[in-house]
Amino acid sequence: MTPRKSAQDELTKDAIIDVARDLFVAEGYDSISMRKIAKVLQCSHGAIYYHFKNKAELFYEIINHDFQQLNQELEDTINENQISNEEKLFLILYRFIKFGLTHQNHYEVMFLIKDDEVKSYLANGPYVSYQRFAEAIAKLSPKQVHMKDIWSLFIGLHGFVTHYSRTETTFEEVEDLVKSHCQFLLKALS
Amino acid sequence: MTPRKSAQDELTKDAIIDVARDLFVAEGYDSISMRKIAKVLQCSHGAIYYHFKNKAELFYEIINHDFQQLNQELEDTINENQISNEEKLFLILYRFIKFGLTHQNHYEVMFLIKDDEVKSYLANGPYVSYQRFAEAIAKLSPKQVHMKDIWSLFIGLHGFVTHYSRTETTFEEVEDLVKSHCQFLLKALS
DNA sequence: TATTCTTATTGACCGGTGTTCAATAAAACT
């Protein structure tokens, strides 16, 4: 049996996450196997299981960071100075789609995946992000909006990201369409 | 080696499709293996490959039928008597979502799947269905609508189906929400 | 320093997947 690694080369959670993140971003959850990750890390695939219970947990550590980033972006938009509420409203929608399309493979898992294993790790990440979103929309809207309408608005954004993720379109390729889609949805809100 | 089947038990494309359809509907594309299909058919998994080039092609034969059904439903709605254009417009949206949520696993493949193998077989099925949809919306709208808005409308429906497919919600469970979502989208159109 | 203990890694193994293909037997044709 080849000997185990020496201390200097010892595997760390962070090292695994760094490699796994790149691979997942590039090819998505299903396409990346533990063995592929291990190969890049130059370790056996079994070693990864010492640091993470399973593939889903490893992925969750990455996804969790993305939810925080999404929430942060939303907050930044709310707190931005020198722009009107109307503009903020637009920016929230616009940036949500931008986030989704620039993190396509992660978005898929954050809001789309059916895999029960992964879903159980996601826990309330999607729920929290949506709550923050809904509060922001309610606060920034010129007139009272129904909860259901905010939900429909969100679903409308979700559909956009979902569709263009399927076709692996970049945000830049559809930037204009993003704008008109956001305007379309805002028309329904008022 | 056990002998091959006798003529009366011979495998047919239709027999495979019938079994595969039920299994795919119940558990989705990924969860159903060729071996599971073969087990129900009481044949070897290799035999299926004599009738279908691969799993994707088998699934496509099923999906293709679904596109035709979706297109038929749309046409039926257009040709329905004794209802106004406004009501037809609503019904088209409503029934699209209904279709999506009552064929969740198929919808996923029809409009959502990333699997390149399957996508290549889908060919222009989604495209054709969308064209028919867009034409119907344009015709039934009281005033001129932009192409982009029809697209946004569709994306809005797509998002709804996609989200509730992920959570495996039945159409009946969200029937009221479907109505309000359709109304929301129609508000944006006018 | 010698010994024990803890910790991290390895890789064989399990049961599963889609797909291929040589062998073969049933049916059809000559």
Add this chain to the structure above:
DNA sequence: AGTTTTATTGAACACCGGTCAATAAGAATA
């Protein structure tokens, strides 16, 4: 009866996620 075509079998291949006994490196202890 003999030949050809056709449909089926199941072993084999290269993957997958996950488990775990064996083991070696490093730390702690005597």
